[in-house]
Amino acid sequence: MCSGTLMSSDSPIDPIGQRWQDPTLLLDALQKIALEKLKPALDATLGRVDDYLFQRSESGQDDFGLNALRDLRRARSQIGQRFEQGLIAGFRALRDPRSAASDIAGNRLALISEDALEEQLANEQLADSLTRMHAPGLELLGKRLAYLTGRESLDGLDNPLNPVYIASLLRRSLEGVELDAGVRIVVFKFFERELATALSQSYERSNTLLVSAGVLPQLRATARAEAPKPPAHVEQGDDGAAQTMSQPPSPADQAVFANLLGLLQGWRSSQGAILGNQGGTGPAQTLSSNELMSILSLMQRDMPTQFEPTKRDSRQSLAEQLRSEVLGGARKLGVKSDNLHLDGLDEDAVDLVALLFDVLLDGPQYDADIRRKIGRMLVPYVKVAVQDRRMFLFKEHPARKLLNTVAEACEGNHGEAPQERELLGHVDSTIDRLVSEFNEDVAIFETLEQELRSYMAQHRKRFELAEKRAAEAQRGRERLEHARSATNALLAQHRGERELPAVMNEFLSGYASHHLIQVMLRDGHGSPRYEEAVQAVDDLLLAFDHAELRTPAAEIPALPRKGFEAILSSSGCLGGAADAAIDSLQDALVRMAGGERAADNTTHLPEQQVAPEPVASTEPEPLLEVVAGTDRLDFDPSGLERMRKLQVGSWIQLATSADRIEPAKVSWVSPISGRLLLVNRRGIRVLVASAEELAAMAKLGKVSLRDGETPFEDAMYQVAGRLQQAANQG
Incomplete structure (x- = not known):
């Protein structure tokens, strides 16, 4: 069976009749089931959202307003058509993988708004909840579809009946439609309720159809259905806390508290309080x-x-x-x-x-x-x-x-x-x-803490998504910086002290450099394409050495035309333009062999049309930036040692202005430069700095480390510090 193709008609799929010997007919039948169940679920969802918005407007709760109601009614037909077309496209991709729509996933790394982050979060929650709820039926259907289409397995976005595909399709169907972000979130919530029943029926009918056609009839599910998880399960944590506090406190905590009480007594004595x-x-x-x-x-x-x-x-x-x-x-x-x-x-x-x-x-x-x-x-x-x-x-x-x-x-x-x-x-x-x-x-403290923590969990997931994007963007920047630095060093090493004519300078510093950076980012250092490009550079320099020694033009080593065309094509120099560029390099070699000095050669290459380098999307510049070299930074060795111990997840206090201190979290540590990416509570990048730079900022009072793991512990350490300071002054 060949991967990515439909099962052949002579496969033992159909022991019961000629009708299902063609897998395409089975996929047509599955598509019909999907359209019959999922399209009405979407229509019912939009109807319920319509009723919801109307009732809120009637009762005066017009957070979204009548404009949202009008926008929804105007867009309902368009949303339904896009959704139906997306389902059909999903089954078409099963029949022929070459027709797969590449944009269903919507996983492009880009800077998006807070509202878009909220919508993406709702999209992921919809897919996750329905996947857990229908895990057994979904598992069976996914394996049978993979078998039917001749694949090892199907990703969520390759299966048009998978909640991941359906959730992404809904989001794509809403794109370009003038709807308030809040209304979009409401659509996701109502769609989840409608899909609960529709998917159950779809999976049951689809699996029954495939079993009757002889597609893995003995297959059994290993996954178990789960009810959607609540935002937070509080009872388990509370029992654990109660059990912990029924035991004696740890010796370390007792020692800290005893020291605090001792300092407190001394402070009272000094204050006469x-x-x-x-x-x-x-x-x-x-x-x-x-x-x-x-x-x-x-x-x-x-x-x-x-x-x-x-x-x-x-x-x-x-x-x-x-x-x-x-x-x-x-x-x-x-x-x-x-x-x-x-x-x-x-x-x-x-x-x-x-x-x-x-x-x-x-x-x-x-x-x-x-x-x-x-x-x-x-x-x-x-x-x-x-x-x-x-x-x-x-x-x-x-x-x-x-x-x-x-x-x-x-x-x-x-x-x-x-x-x-x-x-x-x-x-x-x-x-x-x-x-x-x-x-x-004190039970009221438990209740309030659990409710607030549960509410914050919704925000935290959105912030974690923003933090992930910030880390990916910084990782892309660092890889690009590293590739540029490595390429510049390599070209400088291979070029040595040679004084090249302008046309060769332009080729190496422009076309060759850009090509090597792209290949290094995409294929890696030492890959075949990378080595071919380096060899082409060496061949050019070898030809230059012969020309500089006045070797007859006919005896100068030939330039590797294929390698040069690959380098030039990375910058959009193709066809006749590439031929002209290579001819310009060859002409410079001939003229040098004839006695012309490199500095006298004024030939230039065609203007370079550089393609975008493959890096992550642009993030806003951080609020703070360190630009000094580490050799001139002033810091305490003890402070540097503490900064070097910071790990991903550690929090520090960052002075963003004279009267404002922000908490900042170590989100990522570069394996290339060792610099730390710091983000705020919302996951937004605020600073990228090395341990040395952070230590220098600490000496200036712009960075401080928490003494405790939590605000309560940190405050208690500060209390002890104040009491100790008062005792010393007394």
Whole structure:
């Protein structure tokens, strides 16, 4: 059986009748099934989307507006026709692979908009969900179609009944149609529901048809059907967290916390920070934990305005202001003493959380509005710390995880794109619910963290796609730079000290260089085409050496015409133009053999029409750029060592302006230059730099490394640093 051709008629495909001896008839029957099931599913989808948009307009929820409804109705016929034609083209490609449409995949590497990324994400989710749902039937059909068409296997885009092909076809059918991006996403969602039934029936009928025709009748499925996965499965993670926190904390975490408490005691001693510090002369009174929790509950319902970042007294730490508010709250509850103290453990909890939020709210990594959002969580977190100090000991603590998730959603998020504003709105509602619903039950932290994390998962997949594109684009740039550098070095080495005539200079620096770069990128260094091109260059230089020695023209080694034509064709120099170029080189050799100096030869080659070099698509230039050579960079050896330890997935803090710090992730490390590609939270490239350049930027205060793996841990390390610094100054 030959690969890529339909099964021959003498193959044992049909034990039951003459009708199915021609595989083309089977494919015709399968095409009919596909059109009968999938085209009505699309029509039903567009009808449901029409109803959906109409109802939203009628109820006043006109996010897309009546214009979207009109656009959809105007385009319905065109969308349906494109979809039907695409299905027919898919089966035509099965009959004759040479007729396959190359653009169905839409996998071209190009810079696309946020809306297009959202649409691509919906497209992939549609294909993935339906593939899992119909895995057994799809597996059987794919293998039988591959057998029928004489192929080893069929990719998703080669099988017109595969969800990958159908999802891509829908996206192609929507191209060029004036529809809002939001409406396109709605179409994908409704189409997924309609296809669930349509594909089930299509696979059942198609497999039954092929089995009856004798196509692999004994085949059994190995894949299992799966229900579509929810955005996040929360129960498993929660059980794991609860089980972890039921065990003693690790010795390392205990040591860190003990050191923090020791520094805290020293800081209190140096600051004289007794609760209230009013110089009371009455008998000392310790505020009980229950009284403290009652005071904090009052503060939670009516958050003091002085805790807002823009209204805080910069002369006092947040811990001092918090203790002052607790004192005022105690008086409201009827506590008359003017010499109040907190219980030792409660005092630790209050001060540690206040210092933690001091770090979070003082840093430039958050905008003022985001600092206000985070600041509203201060009192709930103090209450958690008072009743459960495990928050400082366990990474899995729900309150700790929520703070990390909120910080991740807010870091580097300036609300510049619609998706960023939506995410900040979700953070707002999360914090609103925490402040209004938290009543000493930490379960609310679990619920809110899981909901926010699930919501962010949708954004994260889109950002991962953008990050992947940025890495691919940078990889293409580096390969091109490497190919150019290697080619320039090779030509310089082979040319040596020769002073060539202008026509040969132009050939080597233009045509030959361009050809070698292209061949190196496409075929690789040392490939047959690459070696042939290098040999052609050497043959030209050998002929030049003979001509320079005044060897008779008839005895000069002949130029390899075939090799020269291949080099010239890479730059679009073909036919008569290529002949003229080769003749110009030959003429220069003859004139030199006759005694003419190379410098006196003024012949030039035809103007070069250079074809585009095969590199990844252009990405926006990074916000920051390092252009200095590493030999002049000023950095600390210890800083360089830390930068060299950065791995893919590591996060650093990057100063993008005097008053703004952005988180940046190491997305890719070049195997060629060792440079690191850094992207922001949205997957957009912000910097490409070597470890030495990053170390130099760190010495200038433009780059800093996180001390902890998460925002909570990093803030705790900074708290310890501040306490140590205060102790040293004291």
